[in-house]
Amino acid sequence: MIKNILTQIWNQRRTNSWLFAELVIVFVLLWFCVDVLYGLVFARLQSKGYDQEHVYKITVKSREDQFVKMQDADSVSHFWWKPLSEVIKSFKQYPGVESVCTSFGTDAYSNNIMFQGYHVDGDTSNVLISNIRYVDAEYMHTFRIPMLHSIHKNLKDEDWNAINDVTPAIVSAELADSLWGTTNVIGKRFSDYYSPDLHYRVIAVSVPQKNSDYNRYEPYIMTPYPERVYKMQAIPSIYIRVKADADNNDFSNRFIKTMSARIHIAPFYIFDIESMKYYKQLDDASQGVTQEVNNTMLMMSFFAFNVFLGLLGTFWFRTNSRRGEIAIRMAMGSSRKQTAVHFLAEGVLLLAIASLPAAIIDLNIWKADLTVTIHADATLFRLIITLIITFMLMAIITLIGIWIPSKRAMHILPAEALHEE
Structure with a gap:
């Protein structure tokens, strides 16, 4: 059967040439779209290194009429940080709240990014630029950051203090590997490149970290707040983190309504509270990921519809022009089902032949590094998977496009068709 179909395709090569060219072109374009989506999905499925489920971000601001710029550290500590700590403490007492944390520096799903240079003591030739995040000890629990190696099973406030002018630090696997070539670096020391007197000691190595769902993994360091933070009138x-049974769609409204009425600690007030899912949507929109996905899906739909119409028209014409052939087949004992299968097999074989030059073109595009590699590397595995997915999509479109005329061919009466011939 296959040999017979291949012979027919060759004999009808002039008729098939335009359809063949269309299949090749659309296969290449569709593959490119599939490749873009693969990169996005691959990055999305990778763990971010933390769990933001049931986590909310609270925006606290200071009242302008009560704001007083303070010069000395004692005043800032007494009139700013002490009241702010009372505000944070009140959040912990709200029913359903599991934990509360604060941070400065690089934020998840945010454009607030802070970098710093680090090097192993004595080796200033190998300086690594890393994201830095100043956090309290509760941060790791709130975001449930898994650790590859750690000195402390459960990090406490007393573990998060400098000892002999050496600051404890949690580094990501990327930072550890870049500085020492391994992730097993507990107890290792390193220094701040721009502040040579600032030394760190690794107390834990976290899993790989990234700032958002579609970013690549980057070096990260988490350390306690430096002294200079407490000299500033800043709000972290x-x-x-809300308990799962207490989290629902109305939690934000109830929280801000209750806490706004309860908190009367000058000069602070609650401005807003939003879930991390909300910030993820904002981040996707700001990075253009949402638009990228929508545009890619729109192009894929256009290419798929184009192939569908081309196959539908071509095989509809073939059905009408080959009524005599179909009648003879059915007169010789072929069933209607076998006739339809013949048409479907012919379309799939034609697609399989067209996919070979299309795959060669895709291979050259891949070798030339013309694919989108913002979210994921252009590996050979990625090429093979995307080619398989593209062929499967094209095969489904081909079968749908041929089914309508082939179904029509199944109802041809042999006697009537032969009489017309």
């Missing part, structure tokens, strides 16, 4: 990012 505040996060709360």
Whole structure:
């Protein structure tokens, strides 16, 4: 059967040439779209290195009429940080809140990014630029950051203090590997490149970290707040983790309504509270990921519809022009089902032949590094998977496009068709 179909395709090569060219072109274009989506899905499925489920970000602001710029550290500590700590403490007492944490520096799903240079003591030739995040001890629990190696099973406030002018630090696997070539670096020391007197000691190595769902993994370091923070009138990012049974769609409204009425600690007030899912949507939109996915899906739909119409028209014409052939087949004992299968097999074989030059073109595009590699590397595995997915999509479209005329061919009466011939 296959040999007979291949012979027919060759004999009708002039008729098939335009359809063949269309299949090749659309296969290449569709593959490119599939490749873009693969990169996005691959990045999305990778763990971010933390769990933001049931986590909310609370925006606290200061009242302008009560704001007084303070010069000395004692005043800032007494009139700013002490009242702010009372505000944060009140959040912990809200029913359903599991934990509360604060941070400065690089935030998840945010354009607030802070970098710093680090090097192993004595080796200033190998300086690594890393994201830095100043956090309290509760941060790791709130975001449930898994550790590859750690000195402390459960990090406590007393573990998060400098000892002999050496600051404890949690580094990501990327930072550890870049500085020492391994992730088993517990107890290792390193220094701040721009502040040579600032030394760190690794107390834990976290799993790989990234700032958002579609970013690549980057070096990260988490350390306690430096002294200079407490000399500034700044408000850190505040996060709360809500117990799963207490989290629902109305939690934000109830929280801000209750806490706004309860908190009367000058000069602070609650401005807003939003889930991390909300910030993820904003981040996707700001990075253009949402638009990229929508545009790619729109192009894929256009290419698929184009192939569908081309196959539908071509095989509809073939059905009408080959009525005599179909009648003879059925007169010789072929069933209607066998006739339809013949048409479907012919279309799939034609697609399989067209996919060979299309795959060669895709291979050259891949070798030339013309694919989108913002979210994931252009590996050979990625090429093979995307080619298989593209062929399967094209095969489904081909079968749908041929089914309508082939179904029509199944109802041809042999006697009537032969009489017309």
